[in-house]
Amino acid sequence: MTSDRPVRLGVAGLGRAFMLMLPSFENDPRVVLAACAAPRESSRDAFVQRFGGVAYDSVEALCADPTLDAIYIATPHQMHRSHAECAVSSGKHVLLDKPLCVTLEDGEAIAEAAERAGKIVIVGPSHSFDAPVLKARALIDSGSIGHVRMINALNYTDFLYRPRRPEELVTAEGGGVIFSQGVHQIDIVRLLGGGMVSTVRASTGQWDDKRPTECAYSAHLTFAEGAFASLTYSGFAHFNSDEFCDWIGELGHDTDPKAYGKARKALQSVQTPQDEIRLKTERTFGASPDPAFPDHNEHFGTILVSCDGADLRLTPDGVWIYGHTQRDFVPTPLGTIPRKGVMDALAAVVNEGQAPVQDARWGLASLEVCHGIIQSSANGKEISLEHQVPVRSLQERKQRI
Ligand SMILES: NC(=O)c1ccc[n+]([C@@H]2O[C@H](COP(=O)([O-])OP(=O)(O)OC[C@H]3O[C@@H](n4cnc5c(N)ncnc54)[C@H](O)[C@@H]3O)[C@@H](O)[C@H]2O)c1
Structure with missing residues (x-):
């Protein structure tokens, strides 16, 4: 499954995270900002004025848009689970701004929903x-x-x-x-x-x-x-x-x-x-x-x-x-696309079905370390981890779907 047409991306949340992705989206011809969802009318209007496309007042309506390939979720952490589940169950790949979510339970649910739907969640941008x-x-x-x-x-x-x-x-x-x-x-x-x-x-x-x-x-x-x-x-x-x-x-x-x-x-x-x-x-x-x-x-x-x-x-x-x-x-010359690693991952997921290392299971493993830090400090003990995943090779990540 390869395609030369640009990825049609819908954006959920037009806050600070989206601002920081703008230089990447605007300089990468592989992506078109085709739709958004945001609660504030003023930011929805600003989006349409600048990029055209469609502005929805809910993430559910955005995810239901059949013309989109993927959704960039840039809403607050605590909304990541419901928004990611909505996107993958609507047949969309996801670029989910870090962290995956807050609780390990929600993280497991996101990973399972993506696997069930045969869609890939990229947890990024991350450094x-x-x-x-x-x-x-x-x-x-x-x-x-x-x-x-x-x-x-x-x-x-x-x-x-x-x-x-x-x-x-x-x-x-x-x-x-x-x-x-x-x-x-x-x-x-x-x-x-x-x-x-x-x-x-x-x-x-x-x-x-x-x-x-x-x-x-x-x-x-x-x-x-x-x-x-x-x-x-x-x-x-x-x-x-x-x-x-x-x-x-x-x-x-x-x-x-x-x-x-x-x-x-x-x-x-x-x-x-x-x-x-x-x-x-x-x-x-x-x-x-x-x-x-x-x-x-x-x-x-x-x-x-x-x-x-x-x-x-x-x-x-x-x-x-x-x-x-x-x-x-x-x-490592900067080139013309800031955050190119993330943009490469998005294009590879949509156009080639190739997952990045930083998928939902990877994001869950990093989230487990976050909780381990908090738990260790509270208990004064070393914490053993059980959700870790290795850096998977390109071969393993190809043709995931
Ligand atoms: N990778 C990075 O460089 C980076 C930088 C900043 C934030 N982030 C991540 O991005 C996420 C958002 O953080 P932020 O700082 O941009 O917050 P923010 O408050 O600036 O933006 C969140 C946006 O989500 C919108 N929103 C809230 N509820 C919504 C809903 N139901 N549907 C659609 N939109 C909704 C808000 O109106 C707001 O514009 C967080 O998970 C954060 O960790 C990542």
């Missing part, structure tokens, strides 16, 4: 699709640098102080840094470490009574094949670890040094949760300018991979290979 991460994985697969032994991942941001909906500050509803940010780091580390995490031991921080959810964590993971990893994330940070990435920001733009403290300063004007929702809405589609085209690949902080024959250091522009006697840099 495991970033070109330098995929390049590092390809270097490991080539066998030229031996086995992965240890991974170190570190990221310091002001995530907790960007405008949030109330539920984004409630852990049980998927709030805090672990479900929204940790899952990126976990996806990257699992992709590089082979996927099969055996155990998690972690501590989490909740340091601000006004934002009573996890703002930081440090986790130690062991892998079935013997590698281990250390993951540290702070969304409470005053320090910005872009400094370790040549002052390039997460989305691939140069970090503006004059923006120091911007998120915390903006939040000082907020008196009520409604004020904060308003502030967040200002960053959504129809209410703010598009993100600029990036200058570099996206990244998720410092990532170091120690292998038998080399250490790899991922940068927004490529991968440094520090071998025994020489070091080399393998560039």
Whole structure:
């Protein structure tokens, strides 16, 4: 099943996540934004004015549109299960923005619904699709640098102080840094470490009574094949670890040094949760300018991979290979399509029936690590995992449907 016509995509949710995908959708001729569903009339109108197509007032009506190939679900985490089930049972493939959902029960239900319907759920965008991460994985697969032994991942941001909906500050509803940010780091580390995490031991921080959810964590993971990893994330940070990435920001733009403290300063004007929702809405589609085209690949902080024959250091522009006697840099040019790894996955699913590594079962395994971090911190114990899946080869992922 191959096709040269563009993928007809329907978008569920025109918020911040959709804004961040715009430079990819608009620069990739393989995709047409053909329809949307959004509760706010103003964003539905803005969509139709800009892209044409059809605007629905419910995700159910969007999924029922027979002209669509796939649905991009960019609604809040807690809606992912019902929206994904609706899409796959209506015969659509799904691009589901991370995380898969909040509870493991909902994650299992999404995976089962997709399998039952013979449709594929891509869990992305996630930073495991970033070109330098995929390049590092390809270097490991080539066998030229031996086995992965240890991974170190570190990221310091002001995530907790960007405008949030109330539920984004409630852990049980998927709030805090672990479900929204940790899952990126976990996806990257699992992709590089082979996927099969055996155990998690972690501590989490909740340091601000006004934002009573996890703002930081440090986790130690062991892998079935013997590698281990250390993951540290702070969304409470005053320090910005872009400094370790040549002052390039997460989305691939140069970090503006004059923006120091911007998120915390903006939040000082907020008196009520409604004020904060308003502030967040200002960053959504129809209410703010598009993100600029990036200058570099996206990244998720410092990532170091120690292998038998080399250490790899991922940068927004490529991968440094520090071998025994020489070091080399393998560039990953940005090209004309930001987040190209995600767009490639979408085109491969719809046009070739080829699943990505990051499908629903993969997303469930990363979600299990998120819960493992929270549980380990609460109990002071190491947690064993049971929903892990390996990085499946291209051959295994071809012709899944
Ligand atoms: N991968 C990334 O870079 C990235 C970045 C931001 C957010 N996200 C993910 O995207 C999801 C949304 O987060 P966000 O920050 O964009 O939130 P947001 O609040 O900015 O956007 C959510 C949108 O969903 C809409 N919505 C709510 N209920 C709906 C419904 N029933 N039908 C259709 N639309 C509905 C809202 O009107 C809003 O526009 C989350 O799961 C988040 O983790 C991913």
